[in-house]
Amino acid sequence: MLFHTWIFGLFFAFVYAVYLPLRRTRFWVHWLLAASYVFYGWWNPLYLLLIVYSTTLDYTVGRVLSFTRYRRIWLLFSVANNLFLLGFFKYGGFVAENLNLLLAKLDIAYALPKPDYLLPVGISFYVFQSMSYTIDRYRGEVPVEKNYVRFAAFVSLFPQLVAGPIERANHLLPQLASLPVIKPHYLSEGLSLFVVGLFKKLALADFLAMYVDPIYTAPQNFDTLSLVAATFAFAWQIYFDFSGYTDMARGVAKTMGIDLMLNFNNPYLADGLGDFWRRWHISLSTWFKDYVYIPLGGNRHGTFSTYKNMFLTMVISGVWHGAAWTFVIWGALHGLGRFLTRELERTTWYELRVPRLAKQLGVFVFVCFTWVFFRAASIDQALYIVGRIFKPVVEIFACLGQGRPGLMDVFHLGDLYLDDALGDPRFPLVALLFCAGIWFYQFLFESRLRPVLESRVVRMAGMLLMLLWLMFFTTTAIRPFIYFQF
Amino acid sequence: MEQTGPMKHVTIANSNAFILSIWEWIVVAILFFGITGYVTWRWPQWERLEPGPNHRLNCWEEKKSDYWSFLRWARFARDRYPAYVLGDSVVWGQAAAHDQTISAMLNRRAGDEALFANMGVDGLHPIAMYGLLKYYGQDIRDKRVLLVYSSFWSGSAGGDLRGGWTDFFHKPLVPQFAGWLTGYNAPTEERLGVWLEHHLPTMGLTRHILSNYFDNKSVQQWMIDNPYKNPLARIDLTPPALLAKAQDTEMPWYEREEFAGKGARGGPKLVSSYESPASVSRQWEYFRKVIALLEAQDNKVFVLLLYNPYVLDHPSRRRLSGIMEAEVKPWLSEHQVPFFDVGYRVPSRCYVDQYSHMTPQGHAILTEALFEDERFRRWLDPVVTTAPAEAPASQDASGS
Numbered sequence: 001m002l003f004h005t006w007i008f009g010l011f012f013a014f015v016y017a018v019y020l021p022l023r024r025t026r027f028w029v030h031w032l033l034a035a036s037y038v039f040y041g042w043w044n045p046l047y048l049l050l051i052v053y054s055t056t057l058d059y060t061v062g063r064v065l066s067f068t069r070y071r072r073i074w075l076l077f078s079v080a081n082n083l084f085l086l087g088f089f090k091y092g093g094f095v096a097e098n099l100n101l102l103l104a105k106l107d108i109a110y111a112l113p114k115p116d117y118l119l120p121v122g123i124s125f126y127v128f129q130s131m132s133y134t135i136d137r138y139r140g141e142v143p144v145e146k147n148y149v150r151f152a153a154f155v156s157l158f159p160q161l162v163a164g165p166i167e168r169a170n171h172l173l174p175q176l177a178s179l180p181v182i183k184p185h186y187l188s189e190g191l192s193l194f195v196v197g198l199f200k201k202l203a204l205a206d207f208l209a210m211y212v213d214p215i216y217t218a219p220q221n222f223d224t225l226s227l228v229a230a231t232f233a234f235a236w237q238i239y240f241d242f243s244g245y246t247d248m249a250r251g252v253a254k255t256m257g258i259d260l261m262l263n264f265n266n267p268y269l270a271d272g273l274g275d276f277w278r279r280w281h282i283s284l285s286t287w288f289k290d291y292v293y294i295p296l297g298g299n300r301h302g303t304f305s306t307y308k309n310m311f312l313t314m315v316i317s318g319v320w321h322g323a324a325w326t327f328v329i330w331g332a333l334h335g336l337g338r339f340l341t342r343e344l345e346r347t348t349w350y351e352l353r354v355p356r357l358a359k360q361l362g363v364f365v366f367v368c369f370t371w372v373f374f375r376a377a378s379i380d381q382a383l384y385i386v387g388r389i390f391k392p393v394v395e396i397f398a399c400l401g402q403g404r405p406g407l408m409d410v411f412h413l414g415d416l417y418l419d420d421a422l423g424d425p426r427f428p429l430v431a432l433l434f435c436a437g438i439w440f441y442q443f444l445f446e447s448r449l450r451p452v453l454e455s456r457v458v459r460m461a462g463m464l465l466m467l468l469w470l471m472f473f474t475t476t477a478i479r480p481f482i483y484f485q486f
Numbered sequence: 487m488e489q490t491g492p493m494k495h496v497t498i499a500n501s502n503a504f505i506l507s508i509w510e511w512i513v514v515a516i517l518f519f520g521i522t523g524y525v526t527w528r529w530p531q532w533e534r535l536e537p538g539p540n541h542r543l544n545c546w547e548e549k550k551s552d553y554w555s556f557l558r559w560a561r562f563a564r565d566r567y568p569a570y571v572l573g574d575s576v577v578w579g580q581a582a583a584h585d586q587t588i589s590a591m592l593n594r595r596a597g598d599e600a601l602f603a604n605m606g607v608d609g610l611h612p613i614a615m616y617g618l619l620k621y622y623g624q625d626i627r628d629k630r631v632l633l634v635y636s637s638f639w640s641g642s643a644g645g646d647l648r649g650g651w652t653d654f655f656h657k658p659l660v661p662q663f664a665g666w667l668t669g670y671n672a673p674t675e676e677r678l679g680v681w682l683e684h685h686l687p688t689m690g691l692t693r694h695i696l697s698n699y700f701d702n703k704s705v706q707q708w709m710i711d712n713p714y715k716n717p718l719a720r721i722d723l724t725p726p727a728l729l730a731k732a733q734d735t736e737m738p739w740y741e742r743e744e745f746a747g748k749g750a751r752g753g754p755k756l757v758s759s760y761e762s763p764a765s766v767s768r769q770w771e772y773f774r775k776v777i778a779l780l781e782a783q784d785n786k787v788f789v790l791l792l793y794n795p796y797v798l799d800h801p802s803r804r805r806l807s808g809i810m811e812a813e814v815k816p817w818l819s820e821h822q823v824p825f826f827d828v829g830y831r832v833p834s835r836c837y838v839d840q841y842s843h844m845t846p847q848g849h850a851i852l853t854e855a856l857f858e859d860e861r862f863r864r865w866l867d868p869v870v871t872t873a874p875a876e877a878p879a880s881q882d883a884s885g886s
Contacts, residue, residue, distance in 0.1 A: 006678035188508045189498050196504050207706040243501075254498055262499040428713040445502060453503040460514050462504055467518050472692055473705040473717075 001042040003194075003248040004201050011039065012252065019256060023180050029153050032176075032256075036158035040121075047120040050085060055155045057081050058130045059148055062137045066144045078134040082127045089120055094323035122162030124320055128287055130155045133169040135291055142169040150176050159252040163245050165263040165283035172258075180257030190255035192463070197247030199466040202474040204438075205241035207431055208233045216375055219385050223423040227389050233427065234375050235368045236435045239267065242281070266442040268367070271359035272345045273338045276367060284320070288313050307342075311335035321374070326382055330373040337366055522688045529691055530558055533723045537562065540590040542578055542604040544726035546733065548702035551658055554694035555726060556607065557622040563603035564625045569866070570605045572615070572626075572780075573634030576792060577606030579849070581734040581838045586846035588634075591853040602632065608733075609655030611639055612772040613647060613667070617659030619779050621684040628784040630866060633776065635814070637793040637806065638841050640767040641759035644669075647768050658683065667768075698726050736845040738835040739797055756799040757840055760806045764813040777823060788865045789818055789825040790856075794842045796834040824861040831855045 001008050015035040022028045041048045061078040065071055087095070096112040103110055133154070136142040145151045154173050160166075215222050215230035222230070243264035250260045263282050270276035277285045293313040299306040311332070318331020344350050350359075369386075376382035445453055452458060496505045506514060535558060543559055545552070563570065571577050571589040579587030589602040596602075605626070610618065619626065644651035647660070652669045660670055662677040672680075683689040699720045700708040709717055739745055740754035748755035764770040780787050791810065795803055810827065818825045832855075836848025844852065856862045 005675045006682065007675050010678070183497075184508055185497070188511045189496060189505055191511060192505045193498070193500065196502065203706075207709075210707060210710045250498065259498065262501065265501045426713045428709040430709050430717070441502070450503070456510065459503055459506060460510050460517075463506055463510075463514050464517050464521075466504075467514070468521065471518075471522060471688065472695070 001039055003245065003252070004198055011035075016255070020182075023182065023257070028180065029147075029150050029176055032158075033149055033153040033156065036153065036156040036161060039158035040156060040161055043121050044118070050089070050120055050123065051126055051156055052152075054082060054085060054127055054130050055152045056148075058134045058155070059145070059151045061134050062144055062151070063146065065134070065137045071138060075134060075138040079131060082131045082134075086123060086127050089117070089123055091319075091323045092117075125164050125166055126155055126161060128284075128320075129166050129168075132166070132287060132291060133173075136169050142173065145169070145173055157253070157258070159249040159256075159258075160260055163242070163249070164281070165246060165249070165261045166287050167260060167283070171261065175258050182255070182257040186257060187255050190251040190253070193247045193251030193254060195251075195463060195466060195470075197244040197249075197251060199470060200240040200244030200247065203466070203469050204434060205237050205244055206474070207428075207434075208237035208240070211427060211431065212237055212375070216377070216381075216385075219376075219381060219388070223425075224388055224392060225423060226425040226427075227385050229425040229427040231368050231372055231375075231385070231389070233431065233435075235268070235364075235371050236438075238371065238374075239264070266446065268364050268439065269360055269442050269446055270363050271356050273334065273341050273363060273366070274345070276363055277334075284317070288317050288320075292316055307339045310338050310342075314338065325379050326373045326376055329379065329382070330370050333370045333373065337370070526688045526691050530561075533725050535559070535562055535725045537728070539599040540585045540587065540593070540604065541728060542584050542587065542589075543607060544729050545578070545607045546729060549697045549726055550608070550655060551702065552694050552697040552726065553618060553622045553659070554690040555698075556605075556618060557625070557690070559603075560605065560623055561625040563605070564627070564629075566600055567603035567629075569602045569630035569632065570626060571602050571632045571634065572605045573790075574610040574615075574636050575606060575608040576636050576842050576844070577604060577634050578608055579604070579606065579732070580608070580843045581732050581736055582844070582846045582849060583732050584728060584730045586732075586849060588849050588852065591846075591849045592632075592856070595853045595857055606634075607656075611645075611647060611654065611656065611660075612769045612776055613661070614656035614659035616772045616775050616779065617661070617684075618656070619776060621659075622690075623779075624783070626780065626783060626785060629786075631780050631785045631787050632790060633773075633780070633787050634790045634792055635773055636842050637769070637791065637810075637814075638759075640762070640764065640769040640809075641757075641802075641806075643762065646762075648762075648766070695721065734838055734843060737838060738845075739794065739837050739839050740834065742839070745797070754797075757797050757802065758799050759802045760798075760809060764809045770814065774817070777821070786865060787823055788862060789823055791815075791825055791827040792842050793828070794834075794837040794840055795830060796837065797840040824865050826856060826859050826862055828852060828855070 001011060015031075019028065019031055019035075022031045037048055037051075040051060058078055061074050064074050068074055092115040096114045100111045100114075103112075133142065133145070133151075137144065145154070150173070153176055154167075154169065157167070157172070157176075212230050212234045215226055216234070219227060246260075246263040250263075253260045261283055265279040265282065267276055267280035270279050293309055296309040296312060297305050298309060312335070314335030315328060315331040318327045318329070318334070321327045321330070372385050372389075373379075373382045376385060441453065444450065498505070537559075541559070543555055545555075549555070560570075571592070577588055579590075582590075584590065584604075587604055587606070589604040589606075592602045593599045607615075607618065638645065640646045643649035647654060647667050647669055650669050652671065654669065657670060657672065658680045660667055662672075662681050683693060696702055696704065699722075700717070703711070705717050708720075709715075745754040747753075777787050777789070791814065793806065795806070798806060815825065815827070832844060832848045832851050836845045836851060837843070838845060
């Protein structure tokens, strides 16, 4: 069930109609859990077994940790189980495929069968959420949750179940422990978030997807400029798609009196890669920081160890996103980028002399470059795209390296590539205006002019325009969210 | 991320300023519904429909699902025409120019070009016709309605939408949540969207705008195909153009490739049909519903029983005749619905295919036959008082 469907509208209307009177009774959490299981079971009821298993496991371990002497063993048992779930359902095919390649290289005439089951939707999200509770219990950072229904509702809360934000027990469980308060302005705030999320998804992400998909499906049919434009468009598509989902999730939860954490904070305004990861998928970044980077040693054991830990964390983050080498490379590139820029960012020259806009553009260009690996279907395809994008630059440098050509020579070279590399990208001007306008809006939002954006007229006019655009101009085809596959 | 000023009431962190209070939402909702309602109300005045004589809907290709245009045409015709001819492409006039259709011929014969309005829609199975009238035909009220029963629909289980035939037109008009069709497998989400489109006039208008100005694509898809064009400039408020020309040739059915010389002894290939009685036919079931719906709107219905008998093999003709005589006509008589069975009155050469599409000459012959018919004249009276003209040639031996 997707947020931007009529079915979800009916589902939520029914759930909410029952929720409102029940919220004053102790059965409100039961209702929330039932709704969440229906929401999740809509894809495939069998997948509910997985979520119930993960819930029961971490609930039990969470309770056992209160009295057992073998706390570490129980923790490892929980983590291993959760990772096995992820590994089996998400990475089974990937592992089998690579082992088979290895066996073939070693001339061993045996091939592992490739699993043909579907990846359960959102497994990476709820497994991480459930696992974080056990780790926090082990660390003594959260009290034991004795109520199974409440814990199950925490793991499976339907607004954020399939694509986050990945909530922490110390933030969400207390909200589920007391009767929810729904003030009238929670409804208006929730509705505002939902409409903005809907606009991001339907009007922007799906629009850009129409441009990106054909190009990334057959990149060999497109020239350099089209590939650059498609990569630029994908950067915005994935931002609008994922942050749109998060906005809708937070909006739905808010109307039910539940606060979910901010997951995106204008990431393309980041002026450093570290800053980017403090703004992009915040709930996942903080999860990796707290449960991977810091346990690995964080920055406590010198520069080399710090960079090693950063790199490892980013590679694992890449693997979390998908079972393919392209995601590993995507994570590694971010790790490498962080390694290359962190010291630079600390210099006085960079901090004081380089304009913030230049830093922001630099980060955006680098992030766009990494998205090539994220979006491409294979490493070969990604390398082809990167090669094609940089081919004119490489050729020009090669020409310059052969002597000291004059300006006209470079222009002549440009002519040679004009037809081949710099064709008409056919990027819709309206989409370009949207991206540029929203980028500009975000700049203003983080500037001293923010009060202008917060003025009543601007907010109301913006909301009205979004509603009218959704009414008249959006597509009727339903596209799933990109992050559902993770 | 503490809020100040007009957003100080906001209790949730956000990365943009689009958070509205309840009162602001109320104002936005009033403006939104006001604007969409106003646009929906005013659109027919902005996009002026000024049809000439013998107008017919542009309902082909990407404009097939533009049902808002049907609604507007029916509304326009309400004040100008006392009678409607309702049916599928046979009525629309697939093999005839716009001034040679059944309604045009009837008007010419009656000497009044504003007597019958052509309400034919291509590919309109009676199941879809029922949906079309239910959601977009409220203005067909207190009129004479000449309703064409193109019986070829029920000739096969597939055509009758009883089988698993999935490739049929006007899926948005078939029942979405009741009376499931085995060949209609749209997901619930799509059915809900269709249902809303029928019930929210603005959504129907949106479909019209998309089909009329954006090749029936979403505006976004259109912008992908036309990246440097302004989509708003595309809306030039020109109504769908009249398709004046015929959409098919006048070649007789037995000369067409699929029939010519492919039958016994080198004759035309004949079709075997009508295996099932009308009692199991979806067409017949919904045709009766259409009659009930039209009569509930105070219309006086006259049924034209139409088929190309020449294309059928002998057993099929017998079966069809049995269905007509034993089931269809008795029901119509019982419910006091006047009817006219075209039978063999139109010669074989005037049919262009097995779907009962006729040449202009066929329409002319049919018109004369109708005006000769006492029941038809009585039904039409007092809208028009007519006398039978010279009897035309009505039999043709080539296919009988």
